[in-house]
Amino acid sequence: MTSTTEQLAGLSATTLLRFATAGSVDDGKSTLVGRLLHDSKSVLTDQLEAVERVSLGRGQEAPDLALLTDGLRAEREQGITIDVAYRYFATPRRRFILADTPGHVQYTRNMVTGASTADLAVVLVDARNGVIEQTRRHAAVAALLRVPHVVLAVNKMDLVAYEESVFASIAEEFTAYASGLGVPEITAIPISALAGDNVVEPSANMDWYGGPTVLEHLETVPVSHDLTSCHARLPVQVVIRPQTAEHPDYRGYAGQIAAGTFRVGESVTVLPSGRTSKVSGIDLLGKSVDVAWTPQSVTLLLEDDIDVSRGDLIVPSGDAPATSQDVEATVCHVADQPLAVGQRVLLKHTTRTVKAIVKEIPSRLTLDDLSQHPEPGQLVANDIGRVKVRTAEPIALDDYADSRRTGSFLLIDPADGTTLAAGMAGEAFGGKPQAAAADEATQATDDDGWDF
Incomplete structure (x- = not known):
């Protein structure tokens, strides 16, 4: 029988990677995404046929793979990405949720939306232009959102004769800038999204490059969460009181575990009230379990009958935030x-x-x-x-x-x-949090309850 420790260890190596793409206008983000989907055989036949029809209607000889992500009519007409386009695909090694984000300055908020849950960000740079202001802007947003892995994809290498010196100069400049912002891991890859160089298959035109392709890196980058040591948090979504003859005194606090692990017998604190109790039971999918972890949706039962309602946060008593x-x-x-x-x-x-x-x-x-x-x-x-x-x-x-x-x-x-x-x-770009001390003072409110 599998132990709890073995179960947690197995879950630590996730099979799902959330990643976002970012880059300046016309750097080739949507083409890169389309190439990934096409070459990894993640495109349905009818989708590819639709792209081929639109491309032929424009007078293009080859399918415009960018159309696989630029789904809005306004995007197709303008030839730019406006909205965040989410795509789901999988390879034998990993499942992916991809967010293709806009490159325009006026769509910074869309990039924030797309990258807010990302484990990795792919920042594209046109090899002819190098690191520009928008590149630095995207690196700053990735650092601000604490994206743990950043891939610098130096695109359009075919337009600079696949010169190693061009790639090396861009990679050095970007790595120095992003590292200064606190980005923990940066991987630079020279590619041609249009030709397919180093996207899914290694490029014969850049034999001087010995690193992974984009897909290989996405499949192997370590994205793990130590479920046994992170801060355990359960935001209460609903209080369950069935009041049945079988369970007349049942009172459970249900929600999705936001982080960490909860165990029966563990001392917990309910915030913001600060009341404490112990976990007397955990219900998961209609069954009682001894332990539960993120992102499972569970119902916690407490030993004491204390006041808990929607919006409260249940945390371990020894690890409660202010x-x-x-x-x-x-x-x-x-x-x-x-x-x-x-x-x-x-x-x-x-x-x-x-x-x-x-x-x-x-x-x-x-x-x-x-x-x-x-x-x-x-x-x-x-x-x-x-x-x-x-x-x-x-x-x-x-x-x-x-x-x-x-x-x-x-x-x-x-x-x-x-x-x-x-x-x-907390602080932007790392540093210590600016959490204010707990305020127990009685608040004064005006007639409509807004002055506090």
């Missing part, structure tokens, strides 16, 4: 309307949504040179900046560098439910 009403974080503004100082918003963290007020916008980040524009007063679409928010109730935020799931949040317009900004708690 709760506070003062949040300082980096946000990417994604809405068309500005975010201004004094604005009333809703802050959604995991399953908890609370009222909040934007107290201060200390700075706006200029991604071109990573300089800070102090006190901008407001953030507009695609801006990335620091904000200070005061919430009506305490929330338990992890540092984003420690947990991308419980260290992130959304700011929402309370009037119409529009998402205004995506937030990441």
Whole structure:
């Protein structure tokens, strides 16, 4: 019989890789994605026939593989990527979820959306142009979102006669810049997405390159999570009380484990109340188990009858994050309307949504040179900046560098439910979190409950 330790060890080596592509306009992102799908035989026959028909209608002799991802009509008409295009494919070695993100400056928010859950980012560079401002901008976003692996794909090597010196110069410049931002791992690969060089099959035109192809790297890059040591977190989604004759006193707290592992008999704390208890049982798919781990959806049973409701966070008692009403974080503004100082918003963290007020916008980040524009007063679409928010109730935020799931949040317009900004708690580009100390003070509210 397989032990719990063996089960956890088996799950540590994931078979799923989430990755995003990014690059400047016309660097060939969609062509690279299309080449990956085509050469890995992940394209259905009718999809390929549709692409061939559209390509012939444009007067092109060969299929335009970029059309496999540029699905919107506006994208096809303009020849650019606008929306984030998600594609799902698999090889015998691994399953993939791919997010093809836009390259335009005005679509920075789309890249943030696509890369927010990525384990790896592929940043394309045109070999003729080298590292440009948009390349540095994409490297900065990848670092900001704590993407652990970055691939520099130097594309269009066929247009520079497959010169090794051109590739080496670009790789050196980009690696130095991205490493300075705190990107932990950078792999540079020379490719021609149009010709297929080093995408799926090794290139005969670049025998000086001895590294992996793009697909080989995607299949072998280590993407693992030590499920036994990460911060265990269960955001409560619903309280289950069936009140049946068989289980008259049943009270369970259900949700998806955001991180870590929970075990029967473990001492836990419920946040933000701070009440403690022990796990008396774990229900998983209608059966009782002794241990459960992320990303399983479970129901926890506690020994004590304490007040727990939707939005609470169950954590191990020895590993509880601080709760506070003062949040300082980096946000990417994604809405068309500005975010201004004094604005009333809703802050959604995991399953908890609370009222909040934007107290201060200390700075706006200029991604071109990573300089800070102090006190901008407001953030507009695609801006990335620091904000200070005061919430009506305490929330338990992890540092984003420690947990991308419980260290992130959304700011929402309370009037119409529009998402205004995506937030990441802690310092930008590494460093120690700026978590405020727990605030136990009684809050004063005005008549409509917004002044706190």
